[in-house]
Amino acid sequence: MIGLLLKNGTVLDYFPVAMDAQADPRVESVDLRIAGDRIIERGTGLQPADGEEVIDLQGHTVMPGNINAHGHLYAALAAGMPLPKRSLETFTDILTEIWWPLDRALDSDAIYLSALAGSWDAVRCGTTLIFDHHASTACVGGSLDRVEQGIAEIGLRGCLCYEVTDRGGKGQRDTTLEENERYLQKLLDSPQSGVAQFRGMVGAHASFTLEERTLALLESICSRMDAGLHIHLAEGTTDREVSHDRGWKDPLDRLGEFGLVRPGSIFAHGVDLSPIDMQTLEEKGVWLIHCGRSNMNNGVGRAPVDRFPANCGIGSDGLDDNMWGELRTTYFRGNEGGRGPLSHADAKRFWLGNFRLAREIFGEPFGSLDGGAPADFIILDNFQKTPLTTDTWLGHLLFDFHPWDIHAVYSGGRRVYLNGDTPPVDAGLLQETAARIWKAMGLTA
Secondary structure (H helix, E strand, O other): OOOEEEEEEEEEEOOOOOOOOOOOOEEEEEEEEEEOOEEEEEEOOOOOOOOOEEEEOOOOEEEEOEEEEEEOHHHHHHOOOOOOOOOOOOHHHHHHHHHHHHHHHOOHHHHHHHHHHHHHHHHHOOEEEEEEOEOOOOOOOOHHHHHHHHHHHHOOEEEEOEOEOOOOOHHHHHHHHHHHHHHHHHHHHOOOOOOOOEEEOEEEEEHHHOOHHHHHHHHHHHHHHOOOEEEEEOOOOHHHHHHHHOOOOOHHHHHHHOOOOOOOOEEEEOOOOOHHHHHHHHHHOOEEEEOHHHHHHHOOOOOOHHHOOOOEEEOOOOOOOOHHHHHHHHHHHHOOOOOOOOOHHHHHHHHHHHHHHHHHHHOOOOOOOOOOOEOOEEEEOOOOOOOOOOOOHHHHHHHOOOHHHEEEEEEOOEEEEEOOOOOOOOHHHHHHHHHHHHHHOOOOO
């Protein structure tokens, strides 16, 4: 196996291999040695081994690959999509006129191409791991394999699930439950060597589209497969209001009643949660993921990010996988009137939360570039106009680093992107597929 030696890099990483809550991110001028899918040595003055590839970084920045804690790769081909003829006045309108018709229009090829195109967008933004939340109600069985295929062709990592819902009736609900369990069993039956490329969770849409029997069935799969739940929670007031209209409790109370507020779970959005709800999430060890740009786009309100539990992070909710952009929006929006300002400390805990989440789900020390850590990293070729230090790293994430600064991206020790690379799929094929989807949605003739 030919190894790789990175010489003279300015290395920014967030944690040591052994998690230490007191440790701060570090910026050091060191060399990194990579063999297989891990970093095996870190130090100064490392000498090349026989046959080892050597890259002199000349002081350029190396940092861990970014992580998206809640994404929807199936939405990749919705970019530029025509708006429905009907005006969109509520969040329910957005769901019924855009997103639910989109997931009904996806077939097997469109699922794969969406995942491939979305992963290509992600890697060019330095994102190497995506917690994906998939839906394709006309093509359920095997759909997670097609998502996996698209991610794998780019060389990224993913934690996948299928979005269970009752909006298509009992028969369709059962197929979505089966797809989650089938994929989780597949992962158990085929252990991955080294650092796992894929993990799985049990997916669900949102409380207001889930009957009580479905919640019980979701809990059963979570318990049998020892997996967390990945679900939208309180994405605006719709979740609570529809639940009340149907005679149900508040969304978080419903999930708790059925044993679904459990450690290792991802609840996305949290716009319409009370202080008591936040305390419950804190006590249960659930991950609450903020999706700031999506919330703004859908007009569902501003989440109380200053009250989010310790287990928090940021996700794109299908807009893209530019996590630097997502962090900045969270920070800037938090400083815009109302509840703000959102402190640097808050921005830091949301950013580092994504890496802590990945550590919990994958059992690997993501966010570190020490020996023993996964060899998932970004090399920047940026014009470093101000000093990058242990004290300034967060300011660079908020104000300086951009996707166009990325020179190369490595995942599992393998270079998966070099600035200027040819896209992995013909743009014409993607455009034809997007046009076919839009037509099936009734958006074009």
